[in-house]
Amino acid sequence: MTVPTDRPAHEPAPAVSTGGDDSPKFRYTGSLAQEIEARWQDRWDADRTFEAPNPSGPLADPDKIAGRPKIYVLDMFPYPSGTGLHVGHPLGFIGTDIFSRYKRMTGHNVMYTMGFDAFGLPAEQYAVQTGQHPAITTNANVSNYRRQLRRLGLSHDARRSVSTTDPSYYRWTQWIFLQIFNSWYDPDAGPEGRARPISELIEQYESGRRPTADGRSWSDLSPAERDTTIEGHRLAYVSEAPVNWCPGLGTVVANEEVTADGRSDRGNFPVFKRNMRQWMMRITAYADRLISDLDLLDWTDAIKSMQRNWIGRSDGATVHFDSSAGPISVFTTRPDTLFGVTFMVLAPEHPLVDALTTPDRRKVVAQYRHQAASKKDIDRQDDTREKTGVSTGAYAVNPVNGESIPVWVADYVLMGYGTGAIMAVPCGDQRDFEFARLHGLAIPPIQQPPDRDVDTSTWASAFTGNAPYINSSNGSLRLDGIASVAEAKRLTNAWLEENGHGHAAVTYKLRDWLFSRQRYWGEPFPIVYDIDGNPHGLPDDQLPLVLPETDSFSPRTFDPDDEFSNPESPLDRLEWWTNVELDLGDGVKPYRRDTNVMPQWAGSCWYELRYLDPTNEERFVDPEVERYWMGPQPVGHDGHEHPGGVDLYVGGVEHAVLHLLYARFWHKVLFDLGHLSSKEPYYRLFNQGYILAAAYKDDREIYVEATEVIERDGAYFHDGQPVTREWGKMGKSLKNAVTPDDICQEFGADTLRLYEMAMGPLDASRPWETRDVVGMYRFLQRLWRNMVDEETGD
């Protein structure tokens, strides 16, 4: 609340009312409210009311810290889009502002500010549309956002505001990238492993404490071999791998940015899997810690389960089946069902298919593979479809019983998960069950379910529960009679290991993070390539590597369906910038710069740290300052370990597996390397709801401007034509945005703030009704009237 209860004594009461010619002169009107609000905002600035002192460094004020508990309140920072804020954006901001003010009034030192996530596709697309350089439009948009946010009376410490596009900010984004580039994951360091400097890996190889792949000594390897070995360990690395190529955007995008139906999260263009040489981040090294440390966080179960789902850990075993083309490896979560295996299935793209297929089956298999290849992923993933497949004519040997089993090819097995091959247990897996029924394959039972006949021809589905095993023993592995799946798995895994047929194994759905983009408006990679093509990080004193000036910032985009087009980075066109001569410590040599830029997410992976120490030119954040604001606490909210981090983080649920996963990953790397005291960036997460608004479509299914729609007798009309109403997230695309400027103009910011808070609980989505806003305005008028005479102003 920004209604002053004790007006500054030296200032006269306002004397303006625009509520109408004959309305009382001192009524609380929109214009009076704005005047009061502006005056207080100026005073807060002058008095530096909301500046939060640090324990040390340029923003230090130790006297003000003494004896006060600290709290760090953070909003997810916005993209400064060209259309400005609408009333949906500040919902969370108003909530955090009220909370911050409350904490300040109860004696806390409150860290609370706001920055701008200004790199990335939206800013660039807006610039392309308007033909202006993104730096110009971004700066204009940021100023506009600042103006709009200030008008809302948010109690930010303005000194701490940052924009990710500022070279003094992205200098450190580049520095952190180089930290990651110059690190490797040592799984043997500590109980769960940790990142360590790459120099320590080299030292291990040089000293012989770590053996090379083929056992030769490090000094016997050629320089190229050593490079390859080291590159294979870096946490940021270039690799040729299947990536998501989006011709419509002209760039590759991360898995997390591809929707379930195989289109780009942004722009909704088709995305194609292609092998390309791109920058990756080894987030998979952190998969287990990203799962287990969720237990330390005060987040909702919904978000935690979305992250767990995305990481997708499965515990099971790798099993090798002998075949004419050599061993076929499969991953299974149910090694205990090996005795029920009656066939194997390979993905159509599996590399062994050619070698396995018998001459008489070649034509059929080739046909099937061709068919599968022409299908979009989306079609292949429709699980209501019949399970097609063809036999290769080849056989493999089941290691537990020596049985010869047919090898099939079917597109319900995906190359991108596990090994791209499965062992099929039709009695214990519904997909295998359906496939066996359809293709007349045997379904022998290996468990005796309590409520079923042992004859599987009477079964309607596979059985997946706990039940005593039958037909499941050989000379050295005896599962018969055991009733526990967990126990049977354990015995089987041990048997596989002892007999060299496999071993316990874990797989993840999570893939390494595709980190490069072929766009202009992003952080340039602080990387140069030597004449042999080896990447080198730039030394600290050459940072920031400033994004080069050019008029030619438009990305090269393609026909969205042109799968075979190739990405072209805008930076590639700038010969003057890409070809350089540098001294990286071994004399001046020619190099070529990396021409990719980092993804939108890079800047938001660490901004909460820069708020703490925004002017530090020596480090991205001072360790003492970080420990003060974000350090771990002895005990967390439920008596468990408290990993440190932001005390309250408020934002939308849409970042559940994007920003929140990436930021946790970067934070953990920086923690491992000793730069941070906190294990996690965000201790408590609160997801605010969305503000929904009515959107209207005409008979061509095109949205019409919602403000121009009129209601008559329960029906809706635009320009005299009937339109249909639906509810959706407020925004430009549904043409239903309401700007806070208009509401502030008519009623004042306090009315808007009260209305947004009175609409319902902060975590619920709620429909915006401009018509209802007047209720809170009347409330404030009533409040005002109780203290100020409307006629006299006393």
Added chain:
RNA sequence: GCCCGAGUGGCGGAAUGGCAGACGCGACGGACUCAAAAUCCGUUGUCCGAAAGGGCGUGUGGGUUCGAGUCCCACCUCGGGCACCA
């Protein structure tokens, strides 16, 4: 199919296990006004009743309790996430 979350007036919603529907919108009636807007006052869950008053009411069916919107069990509906993941 699996995992979350939610069901209360015409609408948004409020209620540490203790008077259900606060507050707001809308609607209806009134004041002010030549009139309208703005503002103010009153009524407004539903049924019976002229009124006083009474019956019924928090998705459905059970249960715990002196007492349930709230706790437990089963179900229904809606919203969100994941999904041929081996």
